[in-house]
Amino acid sequence: MHGLSFDIAHMLAGSLVLVSFLMLYQVRLTALLHVLALHALVLAASVAWQAHIQDAPHLYVTAAMALGFKALLIPWALRRIVFRLGIHREIETVGGIGLTMLGGMALVALSLQVMLPVTAMSDPVAREDIALALSVVLIGLLMMVTRRNAVSQVVGFLSLENGIILAATGARGMPLVVEISVAFSVLIAFIVVGIFLFRIRERFDTVDVGALDEVRGGRA
Amino acid sequence: MALIGPAFGSFALLAALGVVLGRHAAGRWLVYGGSLLACLLLLATGIGALDAPPETLVLPVGLPWTGAHLRLDPLSGAFLALIGIGGAGASLFAVGYGRDEHAPQRVLPFYPAFLAGMTLVVLADDAFSFLFAWELMSLASWALVMADHRPDATARAGYVYLLMATFSGMTLLLAFGLLAGTGGGYAFAQMRAAQPAPFIAGLAFALALIGTGAKAGLVPLQVWLPLAHPAAPSHVSALMSGVMTKVAIYGFLRIVLDLLGAAAWWQAVVVLALGGITAVFGVLQAVMERDLKRLLACSTIENVGIVFVAIGLAMAFRANGIAGGAALALTAALFHCLNHTLFKSLLFQVSGAVLVATGTRDLERLGGLIHRLPVTAIAALVGCAAIAALPPLNGFASEWLIFQAVLLRPDLPQWGLKLMLPVDGALLALAAALAAACFVRAYGIVFLGRPRSEAAAVAQEVDPVSRAAMLIFAALCALAGLFPGVVIDALAPVVQPFAGGRMPVQLGEDWLTVVPVDAARGTYNGLLVGVFILGSAALAAAAVHRLGSRAVRRGPAWDCGFPDPRPITQYGGDSFAQPLRRVFGSVVFQTQEQVDMPRPGEMRAAAIVKSIRDPVWDLLYVPLGGFVARLSDRMNGLQFLTIRRYLGFVFAMLIVLLLALTVTQ
Numbered sequence: 001m002h003g004l005s006f007d008i009a010h011m012l013a014g015s016l017v018l019v020s021f022l023m024l025y026q027v028r029l030t031a032l033l034h035v036l037a038l039h040a041l042v043l044a045a046s047v048a049w050q051a052h053i054q055d056a057p058h059l060y061v062t063a064a065m066a067l068g069f070k071a072l073l074i075p076w077a078l079r080r081i082v083f084r085l086g087i088h089r090e091i092e093t094v095g096g097i098g099l100t101m102l103g104g105m106a107l108v109a110l111s112l113q114v115m116l117p118v119t120a121m122s123d124p125v126a127r128e129d130i131a132l133a134l135s136v137v138l139i140g141l142l143m144m145v146t147r148r149n150a151v152s153q154v155v156g157f158l159s160l161e162n163g164i165i166l167a168a169t170g171a172r173g174m175p176l177v178v179e180i181s182v183a184f185s186v187l188i189a190f191i192v193v194g195i196f197l198f199r200i201r202e203r204f205d206t207v208d209v210g211a212l213d214e215v216r217g218g219r220a
Numbered sequence: 221m222a223l224i225g226p227a228f229g230s231f232a233l234l235a236a237l238g239v240v241l242g243r244h245a246a247g248r249w250l251v252y253g254g255s256l257l258a259c260l261l262l263l264a265t266g267i268g269a270l271d272a273p274p275e276t277l278v279l280p281v282g283l284p285w286t287g288a289h290l291r292l293d294p295l296s297g298a299f300l301a302l303i304g305i306g307g308a309g310a311s312l313f314a315v316g317y318g319r320d321e322h323a324p325q326r327v328l329p330f331y332p333a334f335l336a337g338m339t340l341v342v343l344a345d346d347a348f349s350f351l352f353a354w355e356l357m358s359l360a361s362w363a364l365v366m367a368d369h370r371p372d373a374t375a376r377a378g379y380v381y382l383l384m385a386t387f388s389g390m391t392l393l394l395a396f397g398l399l400a401g402t403g404g405g406y407a408f409a410q411m412r413a414a415q416p417a418p419f420i421a422g423l424a425f426a427l428a429l430i431g432t433g434a435k436a437g438l439v440p441l442q443v444w445l446p447l448a449h450p451a452a453p454s455h456v457s458a459l460m461s462g463v464m465t466k467v468a469i470y471g472f473l474r475i476v477l478d479l480l481g482a483a484a485w486w487q488a489v490v491v492l493a494l495g496g497i498t499a500v501f502g503v504l505q506a507v508m509e510r511d512l513k514r515l516l517a518c519s520t521i522e523n524v525g526i527v528f529v530a531i532g533l534a535m536a537f538r539a540n541g542i543a544g545g546a547a548l549a550l551t552a553a554l555f556h557c558l559n560h561t562l563f564k565s566l567l568f569q570v571s572g573a574v575l576v577a578t579g580t581r582d583l584e585r586l587g588g589l590i591h592r593l594p595v596t597a598i599a600a601l602v603g604c605a606a607i608a609a610l611p612p613l614n615g616f617a618s619e620w621l622i623f624q625a626v627l628l629r630p631d632l633p634q635w636g637l638k639l640m641l642p643v644d645g646a647l648l649a650l651a652a653a654l655a656a657a658c659f660v661r662a663y664g665i666v667f668l669g670r671p672r673s674e675a676a677a678v679a680q681e682v683d684p685v686s687r688a689a690m691l692i693f694a695a696l697c698a699l700a701g702l703f704p705g706v707v708i709d710a711l712a713p714v715v716q717p718f719a720g721g722r723m724p725v726q727l728g729e730d731w732l733t734v735v736p737v738d739a740a741r742g743t744y745n746g747l748l749v750g751v752f753i754l755g756s757a758a759l760a761a762a763a764v765h766r767l768g769s770r771a772v773r774r775g776p777a778w779d780c781g782f783p784d785p786r787p788i789t790q791y792g793g794d795s796f797a798q799p800l801r802r803v804f805g806s807v808v809f810q811t812q813e814q815v816d817m818p819r820p821g822e823m824r825a826a827a828i829v830k831s832i833r834d835p836v837w838d839l840l841y842v843p844l845g846g847f848v849a850r851l852s853d854r855m856n857g858l859q860f861l862t863i864r865r866y867l868g869f870v871f872a873m874l875i876v877l878l879l880a881l882t883v884t885q
Contacts (some may be wrong), residue, residue, distance in 0.1 A: 110875070113882045136872075145868045212861070 012046035040070035129170030136163030242325025263304025269297025291345035306463035316685030325485035347396035358385035377447035391431035435468035452515035454572025496647035498525030543721030552621035583793035599690035612750035614700035
């Protein structure tokens with residue numbers, strides 16, 4: 001039973017990394033949002049499995065929140081924003097998909113290299129989970145750095161946050177209140193970002209963050 | 221140790237009182253009177269600790285798992301007594317002097333805090349407490365420097381002082397970090413036990429020398445001192461010059477002699493070289509200075525240099541295992557610290573009295589004050605003679621000991637020391653001679669001659685409390701000079717653990733003679749010299765009056781056949797300094813004099829314009845400032861990047877750190 005539960009946990013966390021990779025090369029915003037929903041869905045499954053094998057009922061709440069907020073509510077709201085802004089047909093220019101993917105692979109290698117020796121003493125399930133969670137976080141950051149569109153940057157941020165939740169649930173004894181507060185802070189960040197997106201759009205007729213820099217007189 | 225608690229409690233209480241009663245006369249009496257009593261407590265505690273086993277105390281505050289360690293050993297006791305004497309003198313003087321303060325509410329709260337900070341530095345027994353106390357001392361003294369914040373010069377002085385204090389704190393932080401090692405033993409007891417590698421020990425020594433030297437005023441880190449010390453109110457200047465520089469020297473002794481343990485001989489060479497340069501540089505600046513308080517501050521630099529030379533000698537002897545020489549040099553260093561505290565406090569009090577009486581510190585506007593301020597003039601004469609190292613006063617006793625140490629063993633095995641010792645002896649002799657010239661000039665221009673301004677002509681003697689403070693310190697200078705053996709014997713237990721020996725017991729000698737090594741190598745008897753000077757002077761005076769006239773007559777000064785009655789025709793401060801300025805200043809300070817003659821037919825007066833450049837400022841600080849400015853111009857671009865680039869920086873930094881983690885583990 002232990003071997004099986006370990007394999008399933010590992011598979012779910014690995015799928016999360018895989019979905020992160022899927023995100024990296026999505027050039028259409030609507031497709032990107034679908035992948036985000038899938039990302040959160042995999043996260044919810046992974047958390048639920050953790051709840052099952054750790055016998056920790058409060059993790060089911062976390063899983064439900066991941067499912068409700070992150071897999072349904074936020075992608076739906078972002079989709080509405082994208083449609084209302086009228087940018088759902090836009091194709092984002094992502095410079096060098098192949099290069100980005102290679103970078104992502106390097107990041108996964110790096111995080112495995114960092115995490116596995118550090119956590120040598122701990123529970124093997126948590127060990128693999130934390131290493132994979134770090135890859136998810138790093139890929140999310142990579143996405144924020146490579147994208148120019150504000151919506152895609154938000155998506156990158158949300159996937160990064162999913163990675164944090166994965167790491168948190170992998171470790172035993174994480175109190176529920178921490179997860180709830182993290183979830184709420186993400187929700188509030190989402191609302192603020194959503195409002196800003198509209199403000200930016202009103203002003204500059206685009207959500208390309210490069211426009212902000214031009215106004216500021218930056219040396220971009 | 222029992223009296224330390226009440227002393228700290230009263231400092232805290234007095235600081236609070238200073239905040240509440242800052243604007244009332246009662247506040248002045250309470251704060252300065254209370255500080256006086258607390259300082260006397262410190263003095264008693266310090267003297268008591270000189271000959272007692274070390275006492276320790278661990279308070280449950282401060283760094284977690286470390287706590288605040290306090291320790292009172294003979295070295296701390298010696299400097300605690302020094303703080304007590306200097307603080308008591310400054311407080312007593314301030315009871316009277318403080319009446320003329322412009323804004324007492326800006327001085328009273330910080331004055332007890334400054335005293336408390338200095339006390340805590342000498343008691344601290346772990347790095348955290350030491351640095352906390354060090355910063356408390358720096359910040360409180362900075363606030364006191366900024367008490368009269370309106371002149372532009374004060375604002376600049378405060379800025380430069382704050383920069384230097386921060387720099388000094390940072391270097392000490394790094395030095396303690398090196399001493400604590402990877403184990404993180406921040407208590408001094410752990411640092412003493414640790415045996416750092418020679419490279420680490422050398423680095424820690426250099427950092428400690430820079431950190432404490434910046435506070436003490438070692439060249440080239442002295443630039444803030446002639447700016448900041450004179451800007452503060454005079455009793456605070458006395459504390460900063462007389463006591464705070466000694467606390468910095470304590471920091472150096474504690475780290476280098478105690479925590480680092482055995483020093484390499486090259487460290488002694490560095491200290492000797494810096495000390496000698498500092499002594500000559502400081503006194504050259506002092507001799508050309510026009511501002512009375514700046515002159516005193518520059519002379520502080522000189523005295524710090526002398527003390528560092530003595531410490532360097534002690535390190536050199538200790539590195540070669542010559543216990544007697546190390547004990548002699550270290551005793552001389554500590555004795556000179558005490559003497560400098562005494563006469564520099566006295567002279568800053570005198571400068572405060574002159575400032576109150578005339579409203580100016582400019583030598584070219586003073587003169588003839590011996591008639592208007594007779595008591596101050598007597599105290600000033602004693603102080604000037606002491607700092608000029610004239611026997612039988614205390615300055616001579618300690619400088620003589622230092623020269624004895626220089627002459628003791630010119631044949632140390634290392635070539636560096638062999639070269640350095642004669643050079644340092646020559647530099648010290650030059651500094652001593654220049655100091656004498658400097659204070660002949662200072663005293664002569666301020667107190668003798670005819671008044672050079674209206675304010676000096678109508679000056680009034682200061683209040684009795686200030687006068688009493690000055691006379692007490694003049695008496696202390698004379699006592700320490702007449703009975704140096706008492707001080708030397710009291711310092712023996714302080715020196716013993718660091719030098720591995722002690723000077724011969726002095727109180728057993730006949731006629732209170734001071735014997736540095738043995739009687740065959742030279743002795744000094746302050747009391748006999750004093751009696752001889754007094755006796756011969758009295759005899760000469762009696763003879764003159766007996767053989768000449770008994771009457772005291774006052775007549776006009778001989779005018780050399782040049783009947784211009786204006787005071788400007790007499791010798792002035794600048795004219796007195798001119799020969800020295802031409803001989804030394806033209807090389808070191810690039811001084812230039814230009815005569816600005818009016819053209820024929822022009823009605824204005826001719827003028828002589830002199831310019832003095834500070835080489836340390838020009839060669840070190842101006843390029844350094846330019847470099848920092850250029851660097852910040854470059855870095856300024858970082859404030860105008862895009863969000864993506866900022867994110868990119870964060871991302872890149874994270875990757876670099878993770879990579880570093882992978883590589884190192």
